[in-house]
Amino acid sequence: MIRTPAGPVRVLSLHLAHIAAEERLEQIDYLLGEHRRAPSDGGPWSGADDEPQRNWSNGQAEPENPQAAIWLGDFNMEAGSVEYRRITGSIPYHPGAAYIDGFVDAAAVAREPGPDFHTHEKILDGRLAKRRLDHCFVGGMLAGRVRSVTADVGEVASDHFPLSIDIDLETPGIGPSLAGR
Amino acid sequence: MKLISYNIQYGYGSDGRYDLSRCARLVDGADIIALQEVERHWLRTNEDDQPEILSRLLPGYYWAYGPAFDMDASDKRDGRVVNRRRQFGTMVLSKLPIVWSRLHALPMHRTLRPLTPATRRWNA
Numbered sequence: 001m002i003r004t005p006a007g008p009v010r011v012l013s014l015h016l017a018h019i020a021a022e023e024r025l026e027q028i029d030y031l032l033g034e035h036r037r038a039p040s041d042g043g044p045w046s047g048a049d050d051e052p053q054r055n056w057s058n059g060q061a062e063p064e065n066p067q068a069a070i071w072l073g074d075f076n077m078e079a080g081s082v083e084y085r086r087i088t089g090s091i092p093y094h095p096g097a098a099y100i101d102g103f104v105d106a107a108a109v110a111r112e113p114g115p116d117f118h119t120h121e122k123i124l125d126g127r128l129a130k131r132r133l134d135h136c137f138v139g140g141m142l143a144g145r146v147r148s149v150t151a152d153v154g155e156v157a158s159d160h161f162p163l164s165i166d167i168d169l170e171t172p173g174i175g176p177s178l179a180g181r
Numbered sequence: 182m183k184l185i186s187y188n189i190q191y192g193y194g195s196d197g198r199y200d201l202s203r204c205a206r207l208v209d210g211a212d213i214i215a216l217q218e219v220e221r222h223w224l225r226t227n228e229d230d231q232p233e234i235l236s237r238l239l240p241g242y243y244w245a246y247g248p249a250f251d252m253d254a255s256d257k258r259d260g261r262v263v264n265r266r267r268q269f270g271t272m273v274l275s276k277l278p279i280v281w282s283r284l285h286a287l288p289m290h291r292t293l294r295p296l297t298p299a300t301r302r303w304n305a
Contacts, residue, residue: 001279001281002213002275002277002278002279002280003277003278003280004182004277011184011213011273011275013186013215013216013273014271015188015217015218016287017289017290019292022290026287026290030285030288031285043281043283044281063281072184072185072186072215073186073188073217073271074188121195134186134187134188136184136186152207156195156203157189157192158187158189158192158193158195158204158218159194160188162187162208163185163186163187164183164184165183165184165185166182166183167182168182170182
């Protein structure tokens, strides 16, 4: 959890399974469950100090466990896949709509849509497959803050390319009801 | 703010060269960096402590390491245990403090057969 000028945000670095969609779906369901529990879960403190004589708080105030979240990582899935749709939902008649406890693909809501890009290259069945396996999903309350999403295509320091997201986390205004305290 | 997500493949490039400093240069300057495939104490990477190395290469960052994979890699020298863990996982680096962090171990399924070109063709 990081306190940005916009408000506290949970930032996750994720790496999902690389073989079966069904395995990734179980992992996504677990993560969505954790996400929706955040307001009542309370984070690592899980509530008020009931033994003040032991100084569990270490003299600090209980930190936030905000609903606001950003998922970054290697999801081993492509846009439009069943796993991708489990995260973003299906809103065929209202593109751009966002639920308060749901996620949107930062690349799909960016104000400055960049050129199409991929984050991974591999020979699959004799053909060079250029796939976007790395993603950034932002909670619905952050959907209007994404400026751009790009990748450093061609970098050789790994078998993936770095994914960069420009997002306004400077302007205050993530509602206090989403701050998780 | 600039965020970066990067699977660094434990510092092994697509050119077959192991060099963590290349990864560090690519992410340096971002406000929040989410890395995947960061490891400690593997033969293939000189038994390096990669979170430690990356934190030295990126001294302006707070960081938290999440070792989803963890196995004993200890030695015993002169009757004393030199405790070490062979680990593999994710890392978050941030210019702003990481107030708290939690590691979530995701549900997994054991594979019985490795992924081979033959099975890939079959599945395709």
